[in-house]
Amino acid sequence: MSRYSAAEIEAKWQQAWDTAGIFRARRDATRPKYYVLEMFPYPSGRIHMGHVRNYTMGDVVARYKIATGHNVLHPMGWDAFGMPAENAAMASGGHPKDWTYANIETMRAQMKPLGLSIDWSREFATCDPEYYGQQQALFLDFLDHGLVYRKNAVVNWDPVDMTVLANEQVIDGKGWRSGADVERRELTQWFFRISDFAEELLGALDTLDNWPAKVRLMQENWIGKSRGLQFAFGLIDGLEGHDRIEVYTTRPDTLMGASFIGISPDHPLAKRLEAECADVAAFCAEARKGGTTAEAIEKAEKLGFDTGLRVRHPFDTAWELPVYIANFILMDYGTGAIFGCPGHDQRDHDFARKYDLPIIDTFLPLEGAHDIHATPYVPLKSERVRYTRLVAGEEIQTGEAGVETAIDFCEAKGVGQGVTKFRLRDWGLSRQRYWGCPIPVVHCDTCGVVPERKENLPIRLPEDVSFDAPGNPLDRHPTWAACTCPRCGAPARRETDTMDTFVDSSWYYARFTAPHAATPTDMAEAEYWMNVDQYIGGIEHAILHLLYSRFFARAMQITGHLPAKAIEPFDALFTQGMVTHSIYELTHNQVDTGIAGSGPEADTKFEEYRRSETRLPTYLFPEDVIEFTDSFGEKKALKRSLVETNEGISINTQMLESAWLREFEAGTEVRIIPSAKMSKSKKNVVDPSTIIAQYGADTARWFVLSDSPPERDVEWTAAGAEAAHRHLSRVWRLASEIAQSDAPANPEDETLLREMHKCIDDVTKGIDSFGFNAAIARLYAFTNTLAKSQAGQAAKSTAARTLAQLMSPMTPHLAEDVWSMLGGENLVTIAPWPVADPQMLIDETVILPIQINGKRRAEISVPADLPESEVEKIALAHDAVVKALDGAQPRKIIVVPGRIVNVVL
RNA sequence: GCCCGCGUGGUGGAAUGGUAGACACAGGAGACUUAAAAUCUCCAGGCCCUCGGGCCGUGCCGGUUCGAGUCCGGCCGCGGGCACCA
Numbered sequence: 001m002s003r004y005s006a007a008e009i010e011a012k013w014q015q016a017w018d019t020a021g022i023f024r025a026r027r028d029a030t031r032p033k034y035y036v037l038e039m040f041p042y043p044s045g046r047i048h049m050g051h052v053r054n055y056t057m058g059d060v061v062a063r064y065k066i067a068t069g070h071n072v073l074h075p076m077g078w079d080a081f082g083m084p085a086e087n088a089a090m091a092s093g094g095h096p097k098d099w100t101y102a103n104i105e106t107m108r109a110q111m112k113p114l115g116l117s118i119d120w121s122r123e124f125a126t127c128d129p130e131y132y133g134q135q136q137a138l139f140l141d142f143l144d145h146g147l148v149y150r151k152n153a154v155v156n157w158d159p160v161d162m163t164v165l166a167n168e169q170v171i172d173g174k175g176w177r178s179g180a181d182v183e184r185r186e187l188t189q190w191f192f193r194i195s196d197f198a199e200e201l202l203g204a205l206d207t208l209d210n211w212p213a214k215v216r217l218m219q220e221n222w223i224g225k226s227r228g229l230q231f232a233f234g235l236i237d238g239l240e241g242h243d244r245i246e247v248y249t250t251r252p253d254t255l256m257g258a259s260f261i262g263i264s265p266d267h268p269l270a271k272r273l274e275a276e277c278a279d280v281a282a283f284c285a286e287a288r289k290g291g292t293t294a295e296a297i298e299k300a301e302k303l304g305f306d307t308g309l310r311v312r313h314p315f316d317t318a319w320e321l322p323v324y325i326a327n328f329i330l331m332d333y334g335t336g337a338i339f340g341c342p343g344h345d346q347r348d349h350d351f352a353r354k355y356d357l358p359i360i361d362t363f364l365p366l367e368g369a370h371d372i373h374a375t376p377y378v379p380l381k382s383e384r385v386r387y388t389r390l391v392a393g394e395e396i397q398t399g400e401a402g403v404e405t406a407i408d409f410c411e412a413k414g415v416g417q418g419v420t421k422f423r424l425r426d427w428g429l430s431r432q433r434y435w436g437c438p439i440p441v442v443h444c445d446t447c448g449v450v451p452e453r454k455e456n457l458p459i460r461l462p463e464d465v466s467f468d469a470p471g472n473p474l475d476r477h478p479t480w481a482a483c484t485c486p487r488c489g490a491p492a493r494r495e496t497d498t499m500d501t502f503v504d505s506s507w508y509y510a511r512f513t514a515p516h517a518a519t520p521t522d523m524a525e526a527e528y529w530m531n532v533d534q535y536i537g538g539i540e541h542a543i544l545h546l547l548y549s550r551f552f553a554r555a556m557q558i559t560g561h562l563p564a565k566a567i568e569p570f571d572a573l574f575t576q577g578m579v580t581h582s583i584y585e586l587t588h589n590q591v592d593t594g595i596a597g598s599g600p601e602a603d604t605k606f607e608e609y610r611r612s613e614t615r616l617p618t619y620l621f622p623e624d625v626i627e628f629t630d631s632f633g634e635k636k637a638l639k640r641s642l643v644e645t646n647e648g649i650s651i652n653t654q655m656l657e658s659a660w661l662r663e664f665e666a667g668t669e670v671r672i673i674p675s676a677k678m679s680k681s682k683k684n685v686v687d688p689s690t691i692i693a694q695y696g697a698d699t700a701r702w703f704v705l706s707d708s709p710p711e712r713d714v715e716w717t718a719a720g721a722e723a724a725h726r727h728l729s730r731v732w733r734l735a736s737e738i739a740q741s742d743a744p745a746n747p748e749d750e751t752l753l754r755e756m757h758k759c760i761d762d763v764t765k766g767i768d769s770f771g772f773n774a775a776i777a778r779l780y781a782f783t784n785t786l787a788k789s790q791a792g793q794a795a796k797s798t799a800a801r802t803l804a805q806l807m808s809p810m811t812p813h814l815a816e817d818v819w820s821m822l823g824g825e826n827l828v829t830i831a832p833w834p835v836a837d838p839q840m841l842i843d844e845t846v847i848l849p850i851q852i853n854g855k856r857r858a859e860i861s862v863p864a865d866l867p868e869s870e871v872e873k874i875a876l877a878h879d880a881v882v883k884a885l886d887g888a889q890p891r892k893i894i895v896v897p898g899r900i901v902n903v904v905l
Numbered sequence: 906g907c908c909c910g911c912g913u914g915g916u917g918g919a920a921u922g923g924u925a926g927a928c929a930c931a932g933g934a935g936a937c938u939u940a941a942a943a944u945c946u947c948c949a950g951g952c953c954c955u956c957g958g959g960c961c962g963u964g965c966c967g968g969u970u971c972g973a974g975u976c977c978g979g980c981c982g983c984g985g986g987c988a989c990c991a
Contacts, residue, residue: 213909213910214909214910214985214986217908217909217986218908218909218985218986218987220908221907221908221909221986221987221988222986222987224987224990226990226991228991247991248991249991250990250991251991262991302989326989327989328989328991329989329991330989330990330991332990333990333991334990334991335991337991338991339991340991341991345991346906346989347906347989347991348991421990423987423988423990539985539986542986543986543987629931629932633915633931633932634915635915635916635931706917706928706929707917707918707929707930708917708918709918712917712918714917715916715917717917717930717931719930719931720917720929720930722930723929723930724929726943727929730944733944773917773918773919773928773929774918774919774920774927774928776928776929777918777919777927777928777929778927778928779928780927780928780929781927781928784928847924848924849923849924850924851923851924851971851972853971853972854923854970854971854972854973855972856924859924891971892971893971894923894971894972896923896972899923899924900923900924900972902923902971902972903971904971904972
């Protein structure tokens with residue numbers, strides 16, 4: 001072999017790792033353990049570049065930790081339940097199970113050539129009965145400990161598909177598949193008591209030092225702790241059982257600005273009135289119709305219905321306020337009722353104007369006047385306000401302190417009490433779907449809801465199901481639900497709901513520590529391997545997945561499935577960016593624009609045409625496109641097919657340009673839309689398998705790490721991949737040249753070895769801090785140094801072997817090949833990580849820039865250990881300094897050893 | 906509406922308060938070659954220049970400092986999260 005052949009060496013070294021079994025993780029008390037985990041993939045069909053980036057980062061960490069003497073656990077599995085499998089079954093008639101396992105096969109086969117340091121013996125899919133059976137066991141233990149319960153809940157119900165929809169599946173109030181008007185229905189569902197842990201989940205965020213601040217903040221906002229006052233308005237002429245309305249407010253300091261009471265259409269009082277009055281019933285029905293999506297909420301008009309009921313203000317019994325049922329009040333936050341304060345709240349203000357209610361200002365602004373009735377209405381920020389008129393003659397300060405003062409004031413007057421509320425609600429886990437983990441309970445006519453016995457687990461999904469009718473196939477299965485009551489033995493019926501797939505991913509990290517255990521976890525294994533030392537995944541899971549996992553870790557501890565130390569399961573979290581790519585949009589023939597040629601007018605017309613609804617964009621795959629830079633330095637793209645007809649003839653820029661111009665005039669040019677998330681519909685995707693076949697896995701790995709910081713998006717470009725491959729070829733070539741060289745030792749050796757130690761230091765720091773792009777830049781620089789070095793063979797060989805070690809986390813196959821080529825012992829993967837010699841990091845002479853008044857004016861070369869006073873002398877003697885001083889004495893001289901000299905005039 | 910983050914060459918991006926632009930892409934010049942590919946060498950923030958160098962420059966304005974891309978305050982722009990949450 002005389003040149004770098006990725007295909008050859010990658011197969012060879014993967015085989016070698018396999019044979020050596022070095023990625024098998026076993027407990028070992030003699031070495032520190034390290035558990036690195038990437039968020040496991042959903043088996044959608046094929047892997048994409050985002051996967052490659054994610055797993056490569058995890059692999060860099062894993063391999064680095066192996067080299068630094070850790071006992072590494074690096075597992076992989078499949079988040080395999082979920083709707084796409086059912087959708088595929090509905091679309092093409094197959095079975096979700098077959099679809100899923102076939103995808104897993106394909107993706108595993110695509111993943112293995114990446115050369116990841118994965119312990120494949122621990123692989124599982126969440127749809128394996130061995131896994132979901134243990135999940136059912138967990139559920140039963142949670143049930144036992146009161147961590148899961150049943151209650152009625154309002155859900156989005158698709159009457160055609162006969163299923164519950166998630167909020168994201170409701171588009172403009174219609175089901176995303178059926179297009180039917182979505183109804184709000186009350187169903188009995190299972191819930192995890194995550195809200196009981198709100199305070200704990202919030203407080204513990206402070207302990208997660210190695211999580212991105214952004215993620216912690218997002219969780220904090222999601223949990224949404226608020227402090228306020230809960231109190232009641234007494235009803236005048238109340239109904240039986242309803243003599244008061246409880247409200248919650250975070251702004252008790254604005255209590256004197258109250259002008260109405262609003263209650264949710266789902267409030268018990270509203271429901272009571274609904275039963276008695278057709279008008280109320282009609283209003284409530286209409287109000288409940290509104291979708292729960294962001295857009296629906298944005299557009300929705302604030303509507304109210306005056307119930308005719310009146311309440312008394314707690315601080316002034318003569319003050320009567322009307323009670324409205326309003327469509328913007330949520331039943332599941334606070335008490336489902338509010339007091340409206342139009343002077344200090346945008347929504348209440350809109351509402352008050354619409355229904356002609358009083359708008360009362362309770363603030364005394366610090367400066368200037370505040371017109372509460374101005375149009376447009378500008379709510380006054382409390383920081384700019386001094387006092388609030390809480391009660392005539394008694395004023396309190398506003399702001400955060402003001403809220404506490406107001407609460408104290410109200411409590412002292414016997415009006416309500418201060419309470420803390422959370423936005424976080426219990427986690428509804430019931431799904432009316434087939435392809436999920438069956439909820440292991442039985443409904444018995446005499447015993448009610450009865451937990452299944454553990455010895456009957458797993459409750460397996462039936463295989464003979466059909467997807468040709470809407471609804472849940474488990475529901476209409478002829479025999480599956482039929483069972484006997486575990487308590488009384490009478491005929492009973494199984495629960496046909498399955499679990500939310502977020503449940504599956506909430507504990508898989510724990511299962512990886514003992515994937516074949518007969519219980520959900522094995523405490524000895526969990527004690528050894530937990531926690532995950534480094535977790536890596538997309539920011540899109542910042543809230544739900546990570547919060548649910550944190551809840552599960554706590555619940556599993558309570559139920560004895562995880563040790564105390566695993567209360568926070570992920571010690572460190574890294575959220576990586578996406579892989580993006582330009583989009584190539586093929587413009588259509590522009591006949592109907594009526595404009596030919598170019599110029600601003602044509603451009604405007606063309607823009608209009610581009611945006612017209614009738615025109616559907618057509619996209620081209622990157623491999624069907626040739627990019628080039630025209631003579632004006634602008635990036636252009638051409639259909640590859642147009643160029644390939646010219647095969648055999650050399651193609652220059654001029655030819656590409658004229659071809660492009662012809663296309664442009666025909667109105668069929670390829671437009672380049674810059675960098676966007678890879679998406680099949682836009683065709684801006686690059687298949688990892690194609691890249692691996694073309695360049696090898698190391699090139700793909702190197703490129704996804706090299707161009708951008710890991711937390712940011714990286715743009716995949718053909719040129720970039722090409723360049724990465726060129727560099728790896730160069731390293732390989734360099735190594736083989738060194739292997740054959742016989743250059744004798746010489747004075748250059750020392751210089752090269754010093755550079756090598758600096759490189760070790762920089763790369764080690766880079767990997768330690770997730771600065772993979774910086775580490776790679778450093779490796780480029782060192783390769784350049786090595787290539788130009790005149791050092792002897794021995795020194796160059798040492799340098800190249802070290803280069804191989806430093807590259808091995810990123811490009812492990814190439815590294816092994818270089819290592820063995822240069823006589824490295826055993827496998828580079830298990831060779832101890834090189835350590836920089838501190839002596840070698842210190843240069844004998846340093847170049848110090850000299851600043852005059854903070855501006856760089858000259859530089860001097862001095863011995864590194866020269867005392868400051870000597871450096872000062874040399875600097876003062878420098879021509880530039882002498883000239884600037886012009887005989888005068890400097891006011892001050894700052895010498896930063898090894899860094900800089902600043903002379904202040 | 907509330908909360909958070911980010912603005913550096915043509916591009917991606919480097920830079921513990923200490924020489925801004927490392928490294929790479931795209932670009933330019935050259936060597937080798939019949940030619941191409943491959944490879945190698947060199948140039949490259951902007952503006953001036955007497956070829957020594959000079960001036961400007963990290964979104965804008967101000968501040969702290971001997972020294973600011975970095976710290977502080979205020980704008981402008983972009984991006985993200987949450988959201989009829991009372």
